[in-house]
Amino acid sequence: MAGMRARRSLREILQAAAPIALAVFVFGASFGVLAVAARLPAWSVVLMSVLVFAGSAQFAALGVINAGGTVLTAIFAGALLNLRFVATGIAVARSLPGGRLLRSLLAQLSIDESYAMSVRAGAPGPPDGRTLLVTGACLYAVWVFGTLIGALFGPVLGDPKRLGLDAAFPAGFVALLWPLLSGRHAVRCAIGGTVAALALAPFTPPGIPLAGAAVVGLWLAR
Amino acid sequence: MAGPLALALVLGLASLSFIMRATGSFLPNLPSAVTARTAGLAPALLAALVAIQVTGPNGLIHLDVKVPAVLLAGVLAALRAPFIVCVVAGALVAALLRAVFHLN
Numbered sequence: 001m002a003g004m005r006a007r008r009s010l011r012e013i014l015q016a017a018a019p020i021a022l023a024v025f026v027f028g029a030s031f032g033v034l035a036v037a038a039r040l041p042a043w044s045v046v047l048m049s050v051l052v053f054a055g056s057a058q059f060a061a062l063g064v065i066n067a068g069g070t071v072l073t074a075i076f077a078g079a080l081l082n083l084r085f086v087a088t089g090i091a092v093a094r095s096l097p098g099g100r101l102l103r104s105l106l107a108q109l110s111i112d113e114s115y116a117m118s119v120r121a122g123a124p125g126p127p128d129g130r131t132l133l134v135t136g137a138c139l140y141a142v143w144v145f146g147t148l149i150g151a152l153f154g155p156v157l158g159d160p161k162r163l164g165l166d167a168a169f170p171a172g173f174v175a176l177l178w179p180l181l182s183g184r185h186a187v188r189c190a191i192g193g194t195v196a197a198l199a200l201a202p203f204t205p206p207g208i209p210l211a212g213a214a215v216v217g218l219w220l221a222r
Numbered sequence: 223m224a225g226p227l228a229l230a231l232v233l234g235l236a237s238l239s240f241i242m243r244a245t246g247s248f249l250p251n252l253p254s255a256v257t258a259r260t261a262g263l264a265p266a267l268l269a270a271l272v273a274i275q276v277t278g279p280n281g282l283i284h285l286d287v288k289v290p291a292v293l294l295a296g297v298l299a300a301l302r303a304p305f306i307v308c309v310v311a312g313a314l315v316a317a318l319l320r321a322v323f324h325l326n
Contacts, residue, residue, distance in 0.1 A: 089246020
């Protein structure tokens with residue numbers, strides 16, 4: 001039928017995912033190292049990757065803990081970053097097989113990378129569900145394995161502060177932020193978020209500056 | 223961090239993330255004007271997280287070796303260096319400044 005794309009073979013999908021899988025492995029390993037250095041028990045670090053499967057959210061939660069924030073603030077920071085999955089979830093829902101319940105379970109395989117690959121594979125139509133599932137499953141395995149390796153080898157490294165591992169958090173946030181800064185709106189949101197957080201930090205308990213930044217981000221994103 | 227507290231962190235974040243990924247299947251198609259706004263969350267929050275990392279316990283900006291670490295990571299990210307390179311370079315700068323100049 002005209003306009004119908006040929007289904008991509010499993011091999012094609014995996015080949016496209018391979019370089020991303022390598023990057024995700026390294027990201028997982030660095031998360032594992034830093035989480036153990038921030039004195040989280042190794043089992044909880046791996047469990048977090050198994051159950052959360054969202055690099056920037058896990059990294060954000062860890063950054064809050066490392067800076068002396070509470071567990072609630074850390075959950076809050078990570079959850080806010082994951083709010084975008086509501087939007088991507090709507091976009092992929094119709095491309096996934098099964099009823100609503102099965103689709104909501106399969107949607108757990110969406111992360112930024114697998115979502116982006118499914119959008120690219122389905123363009124100009126809706127996201128390609130098969131690409132999302134195959135890429136997502138592959139990246140999930142690599143993410144958990146990378147975290148495990150990092151958490152196992154992290155303690156070998158030594159005193160976190162002497163190694164500058166506390167500075168790794170803001171450095172990592174900048175590295176995650178930069179690729180997002182394409183387009184005027186994103187830059188505006190980043191500046192607005194910074195200003196809101198710095199303005200609120202001296203007067204409010206931890207967590208509120210992040211909430212303020214989130215509100216400003218939603219407000220400026222048009 | 224104590225085990226039960228770490229478990230609370232993991233389960234709290236995991237359950238909220240699960241709900242967020244699951245809701246898309248139960249929601250009707252929202253107007254794109256609404257869903258597009260969530261695109262502003264990540265840049266605003268990540269920028270705020272950087273800012274908060276360079277504030278002290280009193281909430282005021284506290285200049286230490288994290289500042290040069292952030293600057294270097296920013297330059298490397300602008301040059302499209304991979305994530306791990308930015309992170310390791312940031313940590314190395316901080317470690318070097320501490321070891322050589324005994325900075326905070």
